Amino acid sequence: MNPQLFFAFVLVAAALACTPGVDWAYSITAGLRQRSFVPAVAGLCGGYVLHTVLLVAGLAALLTGLPGVLGWLTVAGAGYLLWLGISTLRSWRGASFAAADTIGKPSNQLRTFLQGMGTSGINPKGLLFYVALVPQFVSPDAALPVPVQSGLLGLTFVLLAGAVYTCVALLARRLLQSRPGAARAVTLASGIIMVLLGVVLLSEQVVPLIAGLTSRA
Secondary structure, three states, X not given: OOHHHXXXXXXXXXXXXXXXXXXXXXXXXXXXXXXXXXXXXXXXXXXHHHHHHHHHHOHHHHHHHOOOHHHHHHHHHHHHHHHHHHHHHHHXXXXXXXXXXXXXXXXXXXXXXHHHHHHHXXXXXXXXXXXXXXXXXXXXXXXXXXXXXXXXHHHHHHHHHHHHHHHHXXXXXXXXXXXXXXXXXXXXXXXXXXXXXXXXXXXXXXXXXXXXXXXXX
């Protein structure tokens, strides 16, 4: 693998991982409301591992190339974000940010992991990141085969994202858990961010569809 390309990819991937978004919102919520935020971060990373596997297998480019598939993925991702955001908004008002007795049970940890995996795994923008950006840092002349390079780059992003999300969750816990008012406000903001992103993703698909139907009428 070309060292210069790899270093450039690390810089770009780190910048993207440090950009606040729905992954940050989920990490903050987990840091404030879960006894252990590890399942949430592991779930987010698991979603990007799934994208890495699709990229190496060549399925990511195939899915984005099929007419309508990316649109349906976007709609599904938007629906999931809306559900997750509304669930956060419904629970924030009566939430207690101290460690509850029920938090940390295996069933809750598994649910937290699956929700995190769904948050990043069903995000079409994550799929586009792997399809549009990762191949630009693959060198055809390198000793390693292209699929291996793609996998290494994808896993590098997973590690960077995991480190960033861990820091975000840890800082949220240390800085906000002793401040219930601030923690409630941040949780509310996290829910709003998820809902807004879901609405934006959904509008990206619905508005062109309505415009097309109107133009035909």
